[in-house]
Amino acid sequence: MTFWKSKERRMKLKITTWNVNSVRFRIDLVAKFIKAARPDILCLQETKCIDDAFPLKRFKRLGYEHVALNGQKGYHGVAVLSLRPFESFSKRGFCGLTDSRHISVVFGEKAGLKDPLTIHNLYVPAGGDMPDPEANPKFAHKLSFLDEMNDCADVHVKGRERSILLGDLNVAPREHDVWSHKQLLDVVSHTPIECKKLETARQKGGWIDAMRELVPEPEKLYTWWSYRSPDWKTADKGRRLDHMWLAPSLMDRLDDIKIAKDARGWTQPSDHVPVTATFDV
């Protein structure tokens, strides 16, 4: 008779980040993605609606009964939708503003996790057109936001060794995160000052850039293709604006990360595509 030693139970956990550019306008595409990918946790940015207008019923029908919202009218807005219950959620303002750009959710025993897992869902300001903080207040705001990510212990790993920071960070920090490093040096999203601030904030926060860990440079990685390019696919002038940062202790639980590029080719798409990480937790 063989007695099997009771094995530690492992399960797959899929987590997606996606800037949907209006959750109400794009709800059918979100449903299409959900049916195909079936993430356990879906983190959205640019939901563009107040919490009372969020299409909750549609998500509940799809199985996402556990929802944390931080919305506002017309602009910005972040949300976390989950198949499994979470323990708590919180949101914080940045730069002294009430903009809906952050929500964090803690998963634990209720979700079947032995150790608590914190997810920060962030939407960093795009920063306008001119990369000059003196002339362009939106760029100044973006730089201040990145500084606050660097300074703010709330969004650091320390004290929450199992945590994830994901979202639309609106910066493509590495040379091969854009289609042309040289041609984008003066373009907001890839200017040296933003790239430096984002990398500094990531390191200071104790985070690993998981996408680049799995796919090192010089391979190109993009998650966004401008609406202003009708031939986005053949031109392929993309940028990696969406990110998945992991606490170091989660790296050996990470199976893979998939960028759903096909979603950019759907009818009336978002300009960002979903990024999905699969874990063995």
Add this chain to the structure above:
DNA sequence: ATGGTCGGCAACCGA
């Protein structure tokens, strides 16, 4: 070639 396209919301703003 310094434009081009989106969604929200009803003028342009933010991206």
